[in-house]
Amino acid sequence: MMRFPATRLALMLILFMVPAGLLADALTGQTEQQATNWPAISMFAIFVAATLWITRRAAQRVHSASDFYTAGGGISGFQNGLAIAGDYMSAASFLGISAQIFASGYDGLIYSTGFLVGWPIILFLLAERLRNLGRYTFADVASFRFAQAPVRVFAAISTLAVVIFYLIAQMVGAGQLIKLLFGLDYVYAVVIVGVLMTCYVLFGGMIATTWVQIIKAVLLLGCATFMAIAVLASFGFSPEAMFARAVEVKAGLAADGGASPEDAASAGLSIMGPGGFIKDPISAISFGLALMFGTAGLPHILMRFFTVPDAKEARKSVLWATGWIGYFYILTFVIGFGAITMVASDSSFLAADGSLRGGSNMAAIHLASAIGGDFFLGFVSAVAFATILAVVAGLTLSGASAVSHDIYASIVKSGKADPVGELKVSRRTVPVLAALAIILGIAFEKQNVAFMVSLAFSIAASGNFPVLLMSVFWRGCTTRGVVAGGAIGVSTAVLLTILSPAIWESVMGNASAPFPYSSPTLFSMPLAFLTIWLVSLFDRSGRAAVDKSGYDAQRFRAETGIGATGASAH
Amino acid sequence: MVDLDQAGAEGAPAAKPVPELARDERYARLVQRRSRFAWSLTAVMLAIYFGYILLIAFRRDILARPIGEGVTTLGIPVGLGVILSGIVLTAIYVIRANRVYDPELDSLRKEHGL
Structure with missing residues (x-):
């Protein structure tokens, strides 16, 4: 393994770059191009050089399909925990959530809790069983005792759908952000992201992707820690003092806007409790379900559990990941409130109409400048770019493995593909996915893509999650059941999202949307479970008998790991 | 390296014989205890999170209530x-799995020579 030099390198990066910032993925809205930001570009260049060097080292070690998909299963629980955190903490989490807190205070915390609580569920129900049953993709697990072709076709389609929607959101976010932070053209920014992610994944496979994610996680956590401490320090480490000042600033802004003193005071206090983010109970619950169970169905996240040697390391990686991610969300909460106190009250960060310069997602970026000046601003910008790269690399690898492992090796070659051929297909898929991501990223430049991340979570929660859970835990589950249920879940999620206000009104410009809620998951997920149950129950085919008879062996391996795919291919 | 045949990649995994360990009563009890523990924790997490979401959906005034003299709210x-x-x-x-379930399973495996 290249563990030692890479660890040293990661440490060096921390020392040199100290605090890192982040970006969000799903930035939306138009941004204005800024002057070329040389400090940010040079720091980003250092990051790129370091990660490309790692990729080169990794490339010498990618010999087999197992190296390519799962780093040969040689990642430790701690490393994998950091990499999961790096895969999951997207620019949307950092810029998006801190912007949400900047705008409406408490509501941003509701998002954060939803993004976190899926992790314990993954640990309790899936992580160890995934490691014990699977090898490269979650479809290995979902199709363990079932007819391979139909289940894998479903899993591959659903994986590609999640990956593409997530990728588009990332690409558009990256383009907008880089245009803004680096002063580069949107198209250049999207192409740079696409080319770099191709390099990482194509040459370095999972080894390079893992290290890019680890370095990014360390930079992002370091950067956010620095910002949160700086904010708290300016209030003598009293959260109450910080909140009080934020309330005062918001009340002052409301009064400036012509509100009566009472209205201004209540507008100030409104940031301390839940506000208008959750419009109705149905949307609140549905959105909560999507975040919680979608996390447990994201293919690029599930894939990370195959990079560790055994179930015990899989378990540890979730604990590390949950710890880092939870810590990070607490930091963003402080950063968001810090931005209210330092950015909202400072006219140098505001446009003439009182809105944030550069767009609403810039709160954390302006805060970086308020705390550490241009240098730190450049650093945070570079970390933001790195964040996007780490996330898109993980997505691309997951999409490529669905094509090569689930479709090519298991279906086209009926499980008899030679590993060299499978690896070749994987590698050919990577540039295709990257080209698709670049084209779609450019095509969606002016679209509101906010719904795409939430759609990806809904698909994962309504398709992958029910299929995995039922196939692992229910003896009576059959091939027909999971395929029908998964297909119904995914298509219902997509259909209802199209009929929801986010697409029907905001994108298509129609009048009131037929489906009034913001997330389909409350309907599509139970429908998927119900379909799996009913179809399996009435499945009298010969295949159903085989499916059920395979349960004991599957259960035994899931619980004990005996017979699981070896840790290392070497 | 174990082959994918274990994963049933060839199609129908006909009722594979499971090792004797699977029929050991102590193994059955261990798996049952472990899975009851995991599902209980799942239930607790669901209750906490959806309790919170329902509070936001129906009684947000509770979360907006200040605690103490300052502006900090219960939320x-x-x-x-x-x-x-x-x-x-x-x-x-993780602690319970590492300290209790893993050693128990390991000793059962040893006993059965697995």
Whole structure:
């Protein structure tokens, strides 16, 4: 393994770059191009050089399909925990959530809790069983005792759908952000992201992707820690003092806007409790379900559990990941409130109409400048770019493995593909996915893509999650059941999202949307479970008998790991 | 390296014989205890999170209530508490699995020569 030099390198990066910032993925809205930001570009260049060097080292070690998909299963629980955190903490989490807190205070915390609580569920129900049953993709697990072709076709389609929607959101976010932070053209920014992610994944496979994610996680956590401490320090480490000042600033802004003193005071206090983010109970619950169970169905996240040697390391990686991610969300909460106190009250960060310069997602970026000046601003910008790269690399690898492992090796070659051929297909898929991501990223430049991340979570929660859970835990589950249920879940999620206000009104410009809620998951997920149950129950085919008879062996391996795919291919 | 045949990649995994360990009563009890523990923690996490979401949906005034003299509301510790509870539950599971379930399973495996 290249563990030692890479660890040293990661440490060096921390020392040199100290605090890192982040970006969000799903930035939306138009941004204005800024002057070329040389400090940010040079720091980003250092990051790129370091990660490309790692990729080169990794490339010498990618010999087999197992190296390519799962780093040969040689990642430790701690490393994998950091990499999961790096895969999951997207620019949307950092810029998006801190912007949400900047705008409406408490509501941003509701998002954060939803993004976190899926992790314990993954640990309790899936992580160890995934490691014990699977090898490269979650479809290995979902199709363990079932007819391979139909289940894998479903899993591959659903994986590609999640990956593409997530990728588009990332690409558009990256383009907008880089245009803004680096002063580069949107198209250049999207192409740079696409080319770099191709390099990482194509040459370095999972080894390079893992290290890019680890370095990014360390930079992002370091950067956010620095910002949160700086904010708290300016209030003598009293959260109450910080909140009080934020309330005062918001009340002052409301009064400036012509509100009566009472209205201004209540507008100030409104940031301390839940506000208008959750419009109705149905949307609140549905959105909560999507975040919680979608996390447990994201293919690029599930894939990370195959990079560790055994179930015990899989378990540890979730604990590390949950710890880092939870810590990070607490930091963003402080950063968001810090931005209210330092950015909202400072006219140098505001446009003439009182809105944030550069767009609403810039709160954390302006805060970086308020705390550490241009240098730190450049650093945070570079970390933001790195964040996007780490996330898109993980997505691309997951999409490529669905094509090569689930479709090519298991279906086209009926499980008899030679590993060299499978690896070749994987590698050919990577540039295709990257080209698709670049084209779609450019095509969606002016679209509101906010719904795409939430759609990806809904698909994962309504398709992958029910299929995995039922196939692992229910003896009576059959091939027909999971395929029908998964297909119904995914298509219902997509259909209802199209009929929801986010697409029907905001994108298509129609009048009131037929489906009034913001997330389909409350309907599509139970429908998927119900379909799996009913179809399996009435499945009298010969295949159903085989499916059920395979349960004991599957259960035994899931619980004990005996017979699981070896840790290392070497 | 184990082949994919274990994963049933060839199609129908006909009722494979499971090792004798699978029929050991102590193994059955261990798996049952472990899975009851995991599902209980799942239930606790669901209750905490959806309790929080339902509070936001129906009784947000409770979360907006200040605690003490200042502006800090009940919602702040509750929201951060949801995040911390996720981390704590995860830690509880990992500690118990490492200290209790793994050693028990290992000794059963040894006994059966697996």
